[in-house]
Amino acid sequence: MKTQFITDDHGKKLAVILPIKEYNKMVDDLEELEDIRLYDAAKKGKQEFIDADKAFEEIEENRGKKLK
Template sequence: MGTQFLTDENGNKTAVLLPIKKYNKLIEHLEDLEDVKLYDEAKKNDDGYRISLEDAFKIIEEKRKISK
């Protein structure tokens, strides 16, 4: 089964029907593209500032104590 189209009364394509394998592959590609987009955005906004993992956990724990 290939891709099928639903049409209106004038023959204009209004929707697409695809096999689930094709749909899942399409979703997978879209998710990959979104990952690339997020990476590019993060890289563009990178100011070079880094903290250690231990310091990050300390900050998180301090914020949790304050919010309680």
């Protein structure tokens, strides 16, 4: 990874510059790790199975609340 650093007058690193392609890959990787973390947390929680029609009904109800 080719990086460049922005430093202060004393050589202390303040920021980093990296190619946009590498930045985008890093963001994608972090998002995937977050998805995995959320999946693992959901698997540990209490699981309740509901009928598909009921699930769609709840989704539509919540969608309406978010729009208001």
